[in-house]
Amino acid sequence: MAGPAEVKQMNKGTANAALLVESDPGLADAIRAMFNQQGPYAFELSHVNSIEDAERHLAAHPVDVILLDVALAGTSELDAVLRTHAAAPHASIILLCAEYDRQLASNILQGDVQDYLIKGKIEPHELLRAMHNAVARKELQEPRFGNMNRAMVTLNSIGDAVICTDREGNISFLNPVAEAMTGWTLKEVAGHPLTEAFCIIDAATGQIAPNPMTKALGENSPAKMPVNCILIRRDGQHLFIEDSVAPIRDSNGMEAGAVMVVRDVTLARALSAQLIHLAEHDALTGLPNRLLLNDRLGQAIARASRDKALLAVLFVDLDGFKLINDSLGHRIGDQLLESVAKRLLKCIRTPDSVGRQGGDEFIVLLSDMQRPEDAAIAAKRILKAIAKPHFIANRDLHIAASVGVSIFPDDALDAETLIRNADTAMYKAKESGGQTFKFFQSEMNIVALERQAIEEDLRLAMERSELALHYQPQIDLKSGGIIGVEALLRWTHPIRGSVPPAHFIPIAEASGLMPVVGTWVLREACKQARAWTDTGLPATTMAVNVSSKQLRDAGFLKQLTAILDETGLDPQLLEIEVTEDVLMEHPELTARMFQILHERGVHLVIDDFGAGFSSMSYLAKLPLDALKISQSYISKISTTPEHKALVCAIIGVARSLGLRVVAEGVETAEELAFLKQQNCDETQGHLFSRALPADRLVSLLTA
Ligand code: C2E
Ligand code: MG
Ligand code: MG
Numbered sequence: 001m002a003g004p005a006e007v008k009q010m011n012k013g014t015a016n017a018a019l020l021v022e023s024d025p026g027l028a029d030a031i032r033a034m035f036n037q038q039g040p041y042a043f044e045l046s047h048v049n050s051i052e053d054a055e056r057h058l059a060a061h062p063v064d065v066i067l068l069d070v071a072l073a074g075t076s077e078l079d080a081v082l083r084t085h086a087a088a089p090h091a092s093i094i095l096l097c098a099e100y101d102r103q104l105a106s107n108i109l110q111g112d113v114q115d116y117l118i119k120g121k122i123e124p125h126e127l128l129r130a131m132h133n134a135v136a137r138k139e140l141q142e143p144r145f146g147n148m149n150r151a152m153v154t155l156n157s158i159g160d161a162v163i164c165t166d167r168e169g170n171i172s173f174l175n176p177v178a179e180a181m182t183g184w185t186l187k188e189v190a191g192h193p194l195t196e197a198f199c200i201i202d203a204a205t206g207q208i209a210p211n212p213m214t215k216a217l218g219e220n221s222p223a224k225m226p227v228n229c230i231l232i233r234r235d236g237q238h239l240f241i242e243d244s245v246a247p248i249r250d251s252n253g254m255e256a257g258a259v260m261v262v263r264d265v266t267l268a269r270a271l272s273a274q275l276i277h278l279a280e281h282d283a284l285t286g287l288p289n290r291l292l293l294n295d296r297l298g299q300a301i302a303r304a305s306r307d308k309a310l311l312a313v314l315f316v317d318l319d320g321f322k323l324i325n326d327s328l329g330h331r332i333g334d335q336l337l338e339s340v341a342k343r344l345l346k347c348i349r350t351p352d353s354v355g356r357q358g359g360d361e362f363i364v365l366l367s368d369m370q371r372p373e374d375a376a377i378a379a380k381r382i383l384k385a386i387a388k389p390h391f392i393a394n395r396d397l398h399i400a401a402s403v404g405v406s407i408f409p410d411d412a413l414d415a416e417t418l419i420r421n422a423d424t425a426m427y428k429a430k431e432s433g434g435q436t437f438k439f440f441q442s443e444m445n446i447v448a449l450e451r452q453a454i455e456e457d458l459r460l461a462m463e464r465s466e467l468a469l470h471y472q473p474q475i476d477l478k479s480g481g482i483i484g485v486e487a488l489l490r491w492t493h494p495i496r497g498s499v500p501p502a503h504f505i506p507i508a509e510a511s512g513l514m515p516v517v518g519t520w521v522l523r524e525a526c527k528q529a530r531a532w533t534d535t536g537l538p539a540t541t542m543a544v545n546v547s548s549k550q551l552r553d554a555g556f557l558k559q560l561t562a563i564l565d566e567t568g569l570d571p572q573l574l575e576i577e578v579t580e581d582v583l584m585e586h587p588e589l590t591a592r593m594f595q596i597l598h599e600r601g602v603h604l605v606i607d608d609f610g611a612g613f614s615s616m617s618y619l620a621k622l623p624l625d626a627l628k629i630s631q632s633y634i635s636k637i638s639t640t641p642e643h644k645a646l647v648c649a650i651i652g653v654a655r656s657l658g659l660r661v662v663a664e665g666v667e668t669a670e671e672l673a674f675l676k677q678q679n680c681d682e683t684q685g686h687l688f689s690r691a692l693p694a695d696r697l698v699s700l701l702t703a
Helices: 025-037 051-060 077-087 099-108 124-157 176-182 212-219 266-280 290-307 321-328 330-347 372-387 415-431 443-461 501-510 514-534 548-552 556-567 580-585 587-600 616-621 641-657 669-677 694-702
Strands: 016-021 043-048 065-069 092-097 113-118 161-166 171-174 199-202 229-232 238-249 255-264 310-319 353-358 361-369 390-392 395-397 400-408 437-439 467-476 482-493 497-499 541-545 574-579 603-609 626-629 660-664 682-684
Touching: 016 025, 016 051, 016 124, 025 043, 025 124, 043 051, 051 065, 051 077, 065 077, 065 124, 077 092, 092 099, 092 124, 099 113, 113 124, 161 176, 161 212, 171 176, 176 255, 212 238, 212 255, 238 266, 266 290, 290 310, 290 353, 290 361, 290 400, 290 415, 310 372, 310 415, 321 330, 330 353, 330 361, 330 372, 330 390, 361 372, 372 400, 372 437, 372 443, 400 415, 415 437, 443 482, 443 501, 467 514, 467 694, 482 501, 482 514, 482 682, 482 694, 497 501, 501 514, 501 548, 514 541, 514 548, 514 556, 514 574, 514 694, 541 603, 548 556, 548 574, 548 580, 548 587, 556 587, 574 580, 580 587, 580 603, 587 603, 616 641, 626 641, 641 660, 641 669
Parallel strands: 016 043, 016 065, 065 092, 092 113, 400 437, 482 541, 541 574, 574 603, 603 626, 626 660, 660 682
Antiparallel strands: 161 171, 161 255, 199 229, 229 238, 238 255, 310 361, 310 400, 353 361, 390 395, 467 482, 467 682, 482 497
């Protein structure tokens, strides 16, 4: 066929477009003729011979109504209807059929097939009215069709998954996004319970979460999924989802099912987590920034005050970082900061935090501390870690730090003040030369804290064998030989290192530990002296310092006797050194004690003589053996004439009382020469030897 045989019939006014699909030319002519008498109805009629031509025509021209002969060649009645409808879904269709097709036509009558006419019985007026009614009905239906169509297009193109169920909770619809999200197609799961395609768990607990659809259906009201929900896809993949569910009601307001709109927020969550991380962390080191650290500090403070625990803020500032940055460049400076950040992280435990405050400043937050001393331990660890060389750009870089420490609740109760106080303390550390740490506290508090720490550690020191005795030789100035040693206590603390006796002995006295420590010293010294005589070394006296508290302890004499018995040391070889204050505090008691000791054969020496105000008459009554001139006088012999005179006076007193004189702290040949000239008996000092461990002293004794 050479193209569609189209006949157009023009009518006045706004005519509706009509298409006649008719292969019988006679019938086509007859129908066309009827349009000449259109009356009130206006149609613009086109005519085609076949269903194919109809499809082509409809693709190019909008048509309101189609007159379709169902008996077209090459197609079944139903096929003709379906194809026509598919080609013009908005158009109304009126079937032209033979008398015997009436039943078939009435069966097809539904939806878009509006009417049918029996060929040979068509009246012009009836034809036009049927066409007019079909168009009018269609126009009435059009908004509903439009809405439906729009709804379907929307559902199929929106980014959210849409899942509908019927009243029983069985799946009735999945849009393409829902299919992709669940991994199931509508075809596979239509009519199946929702839970088969849509299994959700609570992200926090991992437990199956209650299905919101059931809730919406049960309560006939919109529902929300529990927050933080995970959808387990068909392939097992986990997706974070958010949703809302609403029941669907039919035209009578009855519940007809539910519709659920679900959004995959996995990416959004990851993105927002990343954004939060960026906002809260330092880009260079990856450490929490000031903002996050303040937040963590706030939380830690709340926890610590609830648990009545301590927490410390350590303000760490690098010493001389600017110099490195200026001389080696920012790139190296940055690498150094990164390296420092890593070291700091290694120094802390899990509940603690490290943050970068800015520049070369870091904050370390230590929570859950038992004692402020723990912060000191951490500060030392940090200083040590930072001081180790940093290998950057093929070279070892050295950097030190200053650390300021503030403690909650002692120094402040809020985050801001704690940080400010730690900062102040850090400046104190810098002022004292850097590479050290300082507590933020008044001097009083520092001393109190320090004493407390020392006291606690001292209790453990003996168990941990941290205490030792060193021995300083005493030289006879006439013969030049060693005639005695003084036992001096040494404490090597695992963290503090060597703690001077002048520092910890007053603490031991104040805390009541001195008798225990003193007894240990006495036993140790006596054992050592006995061991030396046993190995055949020349007999030397063993001078042991005894503090006033120790001496006044009720058990002292008994202890001493027991130790002498136990070690078998000749009491003549034991010298007890006491300071003048002992004499002055309880003169009578001391005198009695000295008497007993003297009777036992033990020698008695007044240490640091000249510092106190002992009366000569009192000294004369005591059974003493020697006076020791304090190192503080000896060291000033060469510089001030008054001290020379003082030393001469002490030697004079000793002589008049018939006592030996020992000068201690002799460091120079000049001091020695002066003492010799003044007929001093013995000396002790660095000029000859420092206090040494027993094994090292043996070589001096045998020399
Ligand atoms: P001290 O009994 O007057 O001891 C002498 C101090 O002078 C020792 O200090 C000694 O190391 C130091 N010294 C010795 N030669 C020189 C020198 O040439 N130059 C200088 N600058 N110093 C020198 P150390 O060992 O620090 O003892 C300090 C004080 O601690 C002692 O003074 C004593 O009062 C007390 N102490 C030491 N060990 C004990 C002990 O076992 N028991 C008791 N109760 N007190 C002790
Ligand atoms: Mg002494
Ligand atoms: Mg002394």
